[in-house]
Amino acid sequence: MYKAIKLTVFATLVTSVTSCGFMNHIEERSAQINHQEDTILQLSKEKRELKYEISKLKTEIAALETKNQYLSVQLKESMGEKPARKIASVAPVYDTGDMVKFDVYKWTPEQMLAVAKKEFSLKNFEKSAQFFDTYKHQFPTKKMDDQFLFQAGVAAFESGNHYDWAITNFEKLVEAYPTSEFYRGSKLWMALANLKIGNEDKFFSAAEEFRKKYRNTPEWKILSSHYEKIVQRHKKN
Template sequence: MKTVNSLFFGLALMSLTSCSYVEHFEKRAQAINELEDKILVLSKENQEMNNKLMQANYKIKTLESKNYYLETQLKDKAPMKESYTKRTIASVARVDSNDLVKYDVYKWDAKEMVSIAQKEFDSKNFEKSAQFFNAYTKNFPNSKEVDADFLFQAGVASYESGKHYDWSEKYFTYLTKKYPTSKYYLGAKLWLGMSYLKQNRKDEFFAVVEEFRKKYRNTPEWNILSGHYEKIVQKYKKN
């Protein structure tokens, strides 16, 4: 009888212990989930703070540049002293008013340049975005950031700027050669053809169109071109 009672007691204890462990693990899992949610929120807030800090640094550098320019102008206008040789306009580095990067002035680091290029791209400020992408490739030519995503975005920005079709040609050509298996490959070819057309290089443009017609007829890119194919052919033949 004692053995039976002991057995029942043991089973009951195991049952209670098992329930206790289940409740413990459920509470632990809930606590972990809540902690993960908090970490995610903090991570997003941290990213937003980093973006704001980067924008603030950009404004600070802009103000510093303007302040330096004003100080230079004031020194040039100050009365000449015997021990002071007045700085002439010719000795001051000329600032290209079309240069929106001004790398020599601001000395951007790589992370700042990419962030600004992408931010301006998202805001559809394609001229500024294109200039930052282009300046980045010049100042950081061996950067690992220059991947298929970078090249495609830089190419689109350059094309959409309405000015830098030679840049877009450069990016899309490099992308198609270095990343032939990329998801951007056909898109880059399409944009490359349009870059040729904008530069009035009709033979190269028509070659791209023909390549799509022969090789990529079942693609979204060909669907874009096919609606205009006959017009393109007629216009090409007339010219």
């Protein structure tokens, strides 16, 4: 009996000691795992920050390259350098004068885009529109993304001379890039361009779409003011 009690007590003590050791082991492993997780999280954060910095640097490099291309073109033009003449495959006609002179200068696609975007940023919309449009005609196989089409459309509209170009660019963007961040803006500019050339039916159609689908958007606020004016004018007539 006495031996049995001693054995039971001993077994309990052994189990207790073993349990404490096991718990200590678990706590140590838990601490190690937590430390590893903290390290991984920190490394992940640093990796994200590095990726952001790399992306930022790539953007800055691209901007510098564009600026360099533009300055090279400007220098070339200011020095009166005229490379061997090249007959353009398509020669757009401009009412305000040909600012591109594609049949005189050997414009590369990169140079043309550099000038188009630079003039756009300077709000020289006529020149920007001409460079965008000539680029489209001379390099039709080059990819023209949604930003290209949007800037080309806005430049054409703001020039006050090429509403048809604007409509063409915006129509292509809306058709090819339905998820673009410029999608709704393109519909707005296209509606205004149609209004400018007297296509009031197309303008009303676009305005109705905005009124039903995008009523709480900045675009509708712009369209609605024109919409109400036209409605009032028609009522007077």
